[in-house]
Amino acid sequence: MAVTSPGQVDLREPPSWRRTKNRIATVLMVIAFVLVIIPLGFVLYTVVSKGVGIISKTFLTSGIPVIVAPPDVGGMGPAIAGTLVITGMATLLAVPLGVLGAVYLNEYGGKSPLARFIGFMADVMTGVPSIIMGLFIFSIWVVHFGLSGYSGLAGSFALGCLMLPIVIRSTQEMLKLVPDSLREGAYALGATKSRVSVTVVLPAAIGGIVSGALLAVARAAGETAPLLFTIGTVTIGGSPNWNVFKGTNTSLPSQIFANASSPYPGAQARGWGAALTLIVIAFILMIAARLVTARFSRYSHY
């Protein structure tokens, strides 16, 4: 077997099952990867191909027409405005609270019963169906104000409830990754616990925290169910409502719900357009997440 000149060592791999098994495993993994990419690619292709035709400046800024209107009339302006303000307000409510909550859980709570209870409840909340969040806000907030209880703000509360446990848990995971040696270094300089948490631990974890928060935002932007009982009518006519505190509102997912399954071609086209717009917004958020993370963690690596 050793076809070498005298004195040399034969380093070739002896024939065995190993090489074949390795090849089979590699092929299986590639197949698995492709299988995962296919539905993703298919979804993207479908939305882009069906929606791109209707996207135009008119579409992005015009008011929502009646459902029977042809494709070139009107647009999704109010829905875009609604999604932006409602999701924006929900982020303002949920992210600071969630991050501070995670700081408490990881830095202060430790293994205390209260901390474990809060952590457990956060985990339970991540599993609560989003429509329940909407119902919850409906019953404790919207109902008390009568008809004027419907507002973007109510929708923000519902989306905020949805985002909060996600932000808490992902932030906590990021905080756990910060090595204790950094905390010790700060304590040794005479820093108090709050100082250490805010000036050393949070900045060290900020990249991951921002990523996690933006994922929560993207999730909230695509939710319909919590908004059903909170922001009011599903269609809004002419102008976008940028006031999150007053007046009913609408959102892109709500419009997709209303339009895409209707029998009218105009409505369907507008529904697909709204879907494409929503995906683009999520995409922009992801890119923003990368940029912000890179900027904040520029000292964390070489």
Added chain:
Amino acid sequence: MEQPEDTVTNVRLPEPTVREEQVAPAPTGSPVFDTKSVSIYYGAFKAVTDVSLSIYEREITAFIGSSGSGKTTVLRAFNRMNDLVPGARVEGEMSYRGSPLYGKDVSPIAVRRRIGMVFQKPNPFPKSIYDNVAYGPRINGERNKGKLNEIVEHSLRRAALWDEVKNRLNTSGLALSGGQAQRLCIARTIAVEPDVVLMDEPASALDPIATGAIEDLMQELKSQYTIVVVTHNMQQATRVSDRTAVFSVLVNEESDTRTGVLVEYGTTGQIFEDPHDSRTQAYVTGRIG
């Protein structure tokens, strides 16, 4: 724990260099730390028992001894770092310049502002080099940009790191080599002008050249700070320290526990040339690890 005479093998290690000043036993200054019969527990586990010694001003005191003998535990007790370990408690009297360290109203924050610590593995913050050194002064309330610049430069010069980083103060502290990172941590520690600098095996993670730089630094810092250093490296103890405390492990056969104990404490010259306790002799001549 007597070593039987007939098993003594004459292992001649290279002679430790003893500096002339080490021969005089009298401390040059007043005691900075005083410990009387201090025992430290982690929960139910007794990590170190009955330690009584004094650390003197502007000297370098080395703690040496085998692993698990409590050297780091005692060191960390000096600046209340053991408070961070749940269940840790100190029995006995430990005082700093006459005031009890573990008294009822004592603030660990105030303690740590005066007693700094450098750790075994360099732990620069993921911030710029400037922000690393300025961190301490900033949390003490210093806001003036000019003053901060001064403090940063002064500390980096004293830590023998200024020339290497003066043109890149805004780059990440994590981008430094091991030796540079440790000097950065030392600069960070002295930027708050502490009274004492505790060092937990500061050079054990570094190569010999960087180790030499750290040791030279310790000699220079001695003129201004009191230094206590834990080291596994006996040659380092002889090169650098004025006084040496030797710790050992007390094994309790019945309860299967190992507790640290202070075996001997004296000037470095005396410990290495004329050890009184046989355990000290066994450790410094290398017969036990």
